[in-house]
Amino acid sequence: MSDFVIRKGGSGDFPTLLDMFDEAVAWLAGRGSAGQWGTEPWSTIPKRIERVRGMADGPGLYIAEVDGQAAGATILGDRFPHVSPAGEPEIYLGLLLTSRRFAGHRVGSRLIEFALAEARERGIGLVRVDCWAGGDGDLQRYYESQGFKPTERFDVKGWIGQVFEQRP
Numbered sequence: 001m002s003d004f005v006i007r008k009g010g011s012g013d014f015p016t017l018l019d020m021f022d023e024a025v026a027w028l029a030g031r032g033s034a035g036q037w038g039t040e041p042w043s044t045i046p047k048r049i050e051r052v053r054g055m056a057d058g059p060g061l062y063i064a065e066v067d068g069q070a071a072g073a074t075i076l077g078d079r080f081p082h083v084s085p086a087g088e089p090e091i092y093l094g095l096l097l098t099s100r101r102f103a104g105h106r107v108g109s110r111l112i113e114f115a116l117a118e119a120r121e122r123g124i125g126l127v128r129v130d131c132w133a134g135g136d137g138d139l140q141r142y143y144e145s146q147g148f149k150p151t152e153r154f155d156v157k158g159w160i161g162q163v164f165e166q167r168p
Contacts, residue, residue: 002066002105006114009061009073011053016063016070018043018052020097027100035159036132036139055095062114064098064107072098072107076115079128082156083163086126091119093129112146116168125167130154133162140164 009017021042029039042048055061055075064072075094079086093115098107119127131139133153140150140162148164155161 005065009063011057014056033135035134066102071102074111082154089124090126119168128165130161130163133160
């Protein structure tokens with residue numbers, strides 16, 4: 001049995017996050033889903049590097065580790081400006097990112113379970129997340145398989161997204 005831990009993240013996790021984004025971009029592009037995050041490694045795009053640095057430096061970052069190795073990340077925070085207000089307190093998953101090296105360890109599911117538990121502990125009755133609504137729909141089906149229900153769609157300069165919600 002592997003040792004699984006979710007720990008608070010911080011600025012020192014910047015290189016790890018950037019590596020996970022590069023890995024995810026390569027995997028997505030390889031399966032024909034380049035519309036989500038493009039085809040170029042984020043570590044080669046200054047704007048994306050700064051975005052990831054902001055994720056590492058900002059509040060709400062948690063890192064999932066399997067046997068001491070970073071296997072995924074989530075950010076529990078506020079909704080993005082392109083998403084309608086919930087009208088009630090919520091936890092918004094601003095990031096859910098997993099490493100393909102740990103496929104089969106339920107890293108994404110465990111990070112979602114962590115977010116739902118945090119919401120319950122804080123007395124918050126709503127958890128939302130958004131994702132790319134293009135491609136083959138696998139990502140949307142994944143969130144539905146995790147108990148999320150689709151709500152609104154949005155368009156950010158041609159990037160179509162889907163918001164999902166779940167009541168913990």
